[in-house]
Amino acid sequence: MSASKILILVLMLTVFNLTLCSAESTDIRAFSDDVTEELLLGINDGQYPAAAKFFDDKMKNALNKKRFAAESKKTKKMFGQYISKEYTRAESKESYKIIDYKAKFTKDDNVTVRTVLTEDGSGFLIAGFWILKN
Numbered sequence: 001m002s003a004s005k006i007l008i009l010v011l012m013l014t015v016f017n018l019t020l021c022s023a024e025s026t027d028i029r030a031f032s033d034d035v036t037e038e039l040l041l042g043i044n045d046g047q048y049p050a051a052a053k054f055f056d057d058k059m060k061n062a063l064n065k066k067r068f069a070a071e072s073k074k075t076k077k078m079f080g081q082y083i084s085k086e087y088t089r090a091e092s093k094e095s096y097k098i099i100d101y102k103a104k105f106t107k108d109d110n111v112t113v114r115t116v117l118t119e120d121g122s123g124f125l126i127a128g129f130w131i132l133k134n
Contacts, residue, residue: 080106
């Protein structure tokens with residue numbers, strides 16, 4: 001095989017690989033955007049959100065319905081009602097994808113919301129969720 005054919009093959013494989021990585025990143029981001037929004041709106045309403053169905057086993061134990069209600073009250077007392085969020089960054093750490101947002105609440109407009117995702121083979125699961133004062 002000539003050097004030019006090998007170069008073309010390598011370039012095609014690189015483009016294909018970058019496309020796959022970009023699609024996976026987009027899927028993770030879209031999933032994170034949706035479930036994070038659902039969790040934040042659940043905090044506003046004091047309702048255990050539908051996103052909880054995506055909790056991994058550890059998260060289900062750590063943030064059950066009763067604990068979610070208690071944490072929602074604390075969050076609203078400290079930050080007020082959730083208003084909006086804006087994606088700020090994502091990183092991978094071991095088998096986790098960590099997605100951060102800058103969120104606005106009625107009492108504070110400089111809050112970091114962190115959603116940690118893992119993949120279980122059939123899709124993404126929420127492995128962690130934090131609301132942090134900047």
